[in-house]
Amino acid sequence: MRPVEIDVFNGDADGLFAAHQLRLAEPGPDPGAVRIVTGLKREIALLDRIAPDAAAGGALQLRVFDIALGRNLAPLQRLLAAGATVRWFDHHHAGRIPEHPALQTLIDVAPDVCTSLLVDRVLGGRYRRWAVAAAFGDNLAAVAHALGTSSGLNEGELAQLRELGEAVNYNGYGETAADVLIEPAALYGRLSVYGDPLEFVGDDPIVSELAARRRADLATAMQVRPWRESAAGAVFLLPDAGWSRRVLGAFANLLAERSSSGASAVLKARDDGSYMASVRAPVERPRGTDRLCRRFGGDGRAGAGGIDRLAAEDLEAFARAFEQHDWGR
Numbered sequence: 620m621r622p623v624e625i626d627v628f629n630g631d632a633d634g635l636f637a638a639h640q641l642r643l644a645e646p647g648p649d650p651g652a653v654r655i656v657t658g659l660k661r662e663i664a665l666l667d668r669i670a671p672d673a674a675a676g677g678a679l680q681l682r683v684f685d686i687a688l689g690r691n692l693a694p695l696q697r698l699l700a701a702g703a704t705v706r707w708f709d710h711h712h713a714g715r716i717p718e719h720p721a722l723q724t725l726i727d728v729a730p731d732v733c734t735s736l737l738v739d740r741v742l743g744g745r746y747r748r749w750a751v752a753a754a755f756g757d758n759l760a761a762v763a764h765a766l767g768t769s770s771g772l773n774e775g776e777l778a779q780l781r782e783l784g785e786a787v788n789y790n791g792y793g794e795t796a797a798d799v800l801i802e803p804a805a806l807y808g809r810l811s812v813y814g815d816p817l818e819f820v821g822d823d824p825i826v827s828e829l830a831a832r833r834r835a836d837l838a839t840a841m842q843v844r845p846w847r848e849s850a851a852g853a854v855f856l857l858p859d860a861g862w863s864r865r866v867l868g869a870f871a872n873l874l875a876e877r878s879s880s881g882a883s884a885v886l887k888a889r890d891d892g893s894y895m896a897s898v899r900a901p902v903e904r905p906r907g908t909d910r911l912c913r914r915f916g917g918d919g920r921a922g923a924g925g926i927d928r929l930a931a932e933d934l935e936a937f938a939r940a941f942e943q944h945d946w947g948r
């Protein structure tokens with residue numbers, strides 16, 4: 620029986636480029652038989668989309684990248700029980716990892732790694748350019764720059780990989796497919812025929828189209844004044860619009876980069892009256908952002924986190940928790 624292989628990954632640069640690196644190294648028995656499951660960046664519960672009977676006969680092989688294991692625990696256990704083999708690469712807080720002989724995990728929540736860097740580590744740097752681009756996309760510019768320089772990339776090449784990582788990362792943001800320029804699955808289809816990301820950037824106009832849209836959305840966001848400012852940092856409130864649904868995380872990253880001493884929180888109104896939040900620790904002191912976000916039903920990593928739905932009546936409590944959080948000064 621022919622094995623069925625499914626790659627499951629987050630729809631941002633880190634997820635796409637992590638899956639792509641491993642596929643370049645291990646194309647599989649028949650590239651046409653590889654299925655992919657991905658979505659927008661906020662779509663984390665991706666394992667639910669795989670029917671347990673896809674694993675009938677024990678021939679299902681899954682590779683999962685850049686999504687939190689804890690958010691997919693129940694479907695993971697169902698798939699393992701149905702005979703699937705699963706390899707999981709990630710850098711988000713996982714919670715309890717089940718013990719199962721068919722589950723292999725490489726999960727590292729250190730603030731200076733991303734999933735593509737973990738795959739790069741496993742592959743001994745074989746497709747490092749993709750990992751460098753992904754690290755730029757995951758707001759790890761210093762790590763990306765150092766790794767790229769040490770592997771012989773010049774400043775011009777690094778600038779192109781940065782634009783690629785940031786543009787593809789940006790494309791993952793939005794609440795519905797109508798908010799994004801191209802669905803992550805289609806974008807993966809376009810880039811995954813390339814071994815070298817610099818060739819993809821040179822050939823495919825989608826990268827500069829995405830970069831232009833990102834710049835325009837950021838320029839709109841920069842016009843907004845902070846809602847609250849304190850010693851901890853600034854809190855912004857954005858209206859609900861296409862640009863704000865896309866720009867939330869990129870704006871938070873830009874704020875983090877511009878103010879290395881302060882934290883930032885960007886909240887966007889949702890149509891049901893609640894808020895969506897993107898939170899960043901001071902770049903030099905990434906600590907506890909995930910903890911802060913989990914208090915309000917969100918999640919994340921030490922330096923970056925988010926809350927999918929913050930009730931309007933919790934807005935004040937969130938702002939106070941943000942201001943009183945130990946950002947480690």
Ligand SMILES: [Mn+2]
Nearest residue numbers: 633685733734
């Ligand atoms: Mn990531």
